[in-house]
Amino acid sequence: MTALRRQMDADMVLRGMAVKTREAYLAAVVGLVRFYRRSPDQISDAEVQTYLLHLIQERKRAWSTCNIAVHGLRFFYHVTLKRDRSTFSIPASRQPAKIPHILSTHDVRRILAATSNLKHHVMLATTYAAGLRVNELVHLRVTDIDSARMTIRVEQGKGAKDRYTLLSVRLLDELRTYWRQERPRTWLFAARGTDQPLDPSGIQRAYTAAKRRAGVIKLGGIHGLRHAFATHLLEAGVDVHTIQRLLGHRALSTTARYFHLAPPTLLAHRSPLDLLDGPSTPAPTAQA
Numbered sequence: 001m002t003a004l005r006r007q008m009d010a011d012m013v014l015r016g017m018a019v020k021t022r023e024a025y026l027a028a029v030v031g032l033v034r035f036y037r038r039s040p041d042q043i044s045d046a047e048v049q050t051y052l053l054h055l056i057q058e059r060k061r062a063w064s065t066c067n068i069a070v071h072g073l074r075f076f077y078h079v080t081l082k083r084d085r086s087t088f089s090i091p092a093s094r095q096p097a098k099i100p101h102i103l104s105t106h107d108v109r110r111i112l113a114a115t116s117n118l119k120h121h122v123m124l125a126t127t128y129a130a131g132l133r134v135n136e137l138v139h140l141r142v143t144d145i146d147s148a149r150m151t152i153r154v155e156q157g158k159g160a161k162d163r164y165t166l167l168s169v170r171l172l173d174e175l176r177t178y179w180r181q182e183r184p185r186t187w188l189f190a191a192r193g194t195d196q197p198l199d200p201s202g203i204q205r206a207y208t209a210a211k212r213r214a215g216v217i218k219l220g221g222i223h224g225l226r227h228a229f230a231t232h233l234l235e236a237g238v239d240v241h242t243i244q245r246l247l248g249h250r251a252l253s254t255t256a257r258y259f260h261l262a263p264p265t266l267l268a269h270r271s272p273l274d275l276l277d278g279p280s281t282p283a284p285t286a287q288a
Contacts, residue, residue: 026072028071
């Protein structure tokens with residue numbers, strides 16, 4: 001499996017696939033190998049289908065998890081092993097599409113005020129004010145903050161795409177306060193005592209703790225701040241095409257599915273951080 005795993009990973013790298021996608025696809029093949037205890041190039045399509053049935057019936061895996069496994073296994077057999085076709089599949093999902101629980105501006109303000117230290121406060125504020133995915137947040141470099149153009153560069157986001165998003169005056173002030181205290185060198189939010197990116201699980205935990213302290217009971221993790229970014233901008237009148245570019249979505253339908261469309265009156269150079277009700281809450285000063 002080792003040689004095949006290296007080949008599969010190389011095939012995915014050549015196609016510019018994201019790290020998390022590569023990890024998920026490799027895990028799908030590893031799961032199949034562990035189930036049959038033999039090399040995957042010796043496993044038939046019928047056996048793959050039996051394994052998928054096992055995931056659904058015995059292991060009670062969600063449809064989305066099984067769908068990722070199908071895509072990963074198809075990649076392995078079609079691209080890495082160069083088989084002409086495969087016959088394994090899972091039925092289309094019959095589950096209704098779920099919309100996320102959207103945080104109000106009041107919810108966001110309470111969460112930001114409840115963060116336990118400056119680093120966490122600024123990370124959550126940046127996630128919300130720039131509409132970032134958590135992996136994009138932890139891979140921000142100091143040089144990605146462009147105060148001259150009031151933009152944040154997001155390098156190699158989902159789909160291996162670069163883009164620019166908003167940098168508001170308020171967020172810039174908080175980032176400067178954070179920089180004076182922490183003096184990050186390469187990565188804006190490095191792991192403690194290193195110059196390596198912070199593990200995403202760290203800020204996820206910080207968000208969950210802040211939400212609990214704030215008394216916000218709406219379901220969802222830190223990605224809810226990205227949903228709130230889009231929703232609050234739309235409600236403020238920013239047109240959906242602008243929001244699409246800021247989020248880095250390829251298709252407009254991906255942007256529109258999260259919220260009801262509002263009158264598209266553009267508000268230029270505004271960040272959701274500026275839309276929070278009430279006066280600005282001072283950032284905490286405890287060490288990260």
